[in-house]
Amino acid sequence: MPRRMRLVTWNINSLRLRLPLLEKLVRHLAPDVVCLQETKVPDPLFPEDGVKALGFEHLHYRGMKGYNGVAILSRHPLKPVTQTPVWYGKEDCRHVAATVCAPEGDVELHDFYIPAGGDEPAPETNPKFAHKLAFVEEVTEWFQSRPLNRTVLVGDFNIAPLEHDVWSHKQLLKIVSHTPPETERLNRWLQTGFVDAMRHFVPADEKLYTWWSYRNRDWKKSNRGRRLDHVWMTPDLLPNLHGMTVVREARDWESPSDHVPVVVDFSLSD
Structure with missing residues (x-):
């Protein structure tokens, strides 16, 4: 039987602050690879010893002080x-990429943290929103120019593209993360050669969230979520997909991130 790989993507919202939560995640889920976003740590201060103690001997990261930052933690x-x-x-x-070299076959892995875009969905007056739109356009052009096979793309995209990726499609159409300029661009990026691995398991007409605002006193009761975190795969890996889980309970951990981890299981060989 082909060996399965367990991949987790998570906007951890400060790696050093939430290293104990990463340990808890690893203990419960035993992932082979973890992709993090918003690590918020410059490279010289990255907690390599603490991460390697969790079993991830192979690290590739890019970070800066106070915000952003991405990291790939791997047992391979x-x-x-x-x-x-x-x-x-x-x-x-906002982007780090590596080939995961496993005995059953290599996989190219990209970890992204897309700009949030500020509050106003107006590129003419909001430079942050203009940055977000241009970022997605540039990424789309780059992937269009590359041969794509055995590739996985994950991260916090800060865009909820589908109607049921948000708690209220109608009320959020003019809210950054769900506006047509964002969702149309994200879909064009997806169409460069990827499949939405999460929606492979959860139909598009069912609600699916990965983020709940800190502003909600009772996030579970209000359930005003959005699916901002994504896992995409090239079609050649789709037959190897075995499962997907949104770890909702992580939103109730002590001092949690406002995002929860997403887990996918897949085989590396046929």
């Missing part, structure tokens, strides 16, 4: 993907 050797662009002309640590 990693070969960094070089020559990735400087998106939007900013060295702001």
